[in-house]
Amino acid sequence: MSAAVRTAGSPDAARGLRSLETEHGLPLVTVRDLYVSYGEQAVLEGFDLDLFPGELVALLGASGSGKSTLMKSLTGFAPVTSGSARVAGHDVTQLARGELRVLRSQVGQVFQQFNLIPRLSVLTNVLTGALHGAGAINAVGGFSGAHRRRAMELLDRVGIAHKATMPARSLSGGQQQRVAIARALMQQPKVLLADEPVASLDPKLAGSVLRLLREIATHDGIPVLVSLHVLPLALTHSDRIVGLRHGRMLVSAPTAELDPTKLAVLYDEEGRHDDDDH
Numbered sequence: 587m588s589a590a591v592r593t594a595g596s597p598d599a600a601r602g603l604r605s606l607e608t609e610h611g612l613p614l615v616t617v618r619d620l621y622v623s624y625g626e627q628a629v630l631e632g633f634d635l636d637l638f639p640g641e642l643v644a645l646l647g648a649s650g651s652g653k654s655t656l657m658k659s660l661t662g663f664a665p666v667t668s669g670s671a672r673v674a675g676h677d678v679t680q681l682a683r684g685e686l687r688v689l690r691s692q693v694g695q696v697f698q699q700f701n702l703i704p705r706l707s708v709l710t711n712v713l714t715g716a717l718h719g720a721g722a723i724n725a726v727g728g729f730s731g732a733h734r735r736r737a738m739e740l741l742d743r744v745g746i747a748h749k750a751t752m753p754a755r756s757l758s759g760g761q762q763q764r765v766a767i768a769r770a771l772m773q774q775p776k777v778l779l780a781d782e783p784v785a786s787l788d789p790k791l792a793g794s795v796l797r798l799l800r801e802i803a804t805h806d807g808i809p810v811l812v813s814l815h816v817l818p819l820a821l822t823h824s825d826r827i828v829g830l831r832h833g834r835m836l837v838s839a840p841t842a843e844l845d846p847t848k849l850a851v852l853y854d855e856e857g858r859h860d861d862d863d864h
């Protein structure tokens with residue numbers, strides 16, 4: 587079997603994870619033997635994943651392979667049937683509702699359609715990211731000065747402080763995604779999940795948003811998990827690639843070591859891959 591394509595649980599995968607552990611510290615996200623089903627339909631089947639501080643991991647797989655479901659399982663929104671999904675030390679599958687709310691406040695999320703409130707200003711949209719935590723609203727019902735300052739700093743960081751007072755709907759797609767990223771950072775997340783964050787953007791903007799996400803991973807020392815459909819973007823902007831097929835991890839490898847031709851297995855409808863040779 588190629589060293590670049592590691593099936594879950596293989597010796598190659600274990601070696602790969604150990605070297606990541608040395609490089610990045612202990613994983614902040616640990617998924618083990620996770621099964622998720624929607625009714626009769628099994629979507630994730632025995633899924634394992636580790637995400638380490640400071641790495642941007644690109645999640646690849648054909649439409650319907652389970653990428654969004656995996657992300658939902660990390661915030662307690664997927665119907666898990668067995669296994670565990672630990673985020674920042676807590677097994678999401680075991681948390682009570684109140685505990686889940688706290689955990690969700692520590693997981694930043696970015697979506698394809700940005701999910702901003704169009705009529706509100708860019709600044710207010712970023713401030714809504716603080717609503718998960720305590721102390722965001724002052725005695726007269728406004729956002730606190732400290733939160734407003736932090737929101738402006740984040741807008742500066744993502745390069746659109748000059749748009750702070752504009753309604754979100756007046757911004758371009760790339761700018762709106764930067765606002766959404768600033769909003770996620772307002773939560774001071776321990777993990778950032780980005781579900782197809784560049785699918786609505788042209789290639790140039792897509793690259794700039796992915797560079798920003800990678801800078802966040804490195805600078806803030808958090809794992810950033812990004813699902814993508816465009817392979818060249820994954821190869822250029824990720825530290826590691828994880829590939830799903832029919833709810834199973836077929837690929838997990840540092841991007842620099844990966845032979846891109848091996849990724850065809852993720853999209854191969856015949857269902858033949860290295861494991862079938864054994």
Ligand SMILES: Nc1ncnc2c1ncn2[C@@H]1O[C@H](COP(=O)(O)OP(=O)(O)OP(=O)(O)O)[C@@H](O)[C@H]1O
Nearest residue numbers: 624625627629647648649650651652653654655656
């Ligand atoms: N809420 C739901 N109820 C029933 N089935 C669902 C639900 N959400 C997802 N599914 C099914 O689970 C499977 C995996 O969906 P998921 O959205 O995780 O795939 P994906 O890899 O993210 O796909 P895409 O790249 O198209 O976004 C699909 O067959 C989908 O129809």
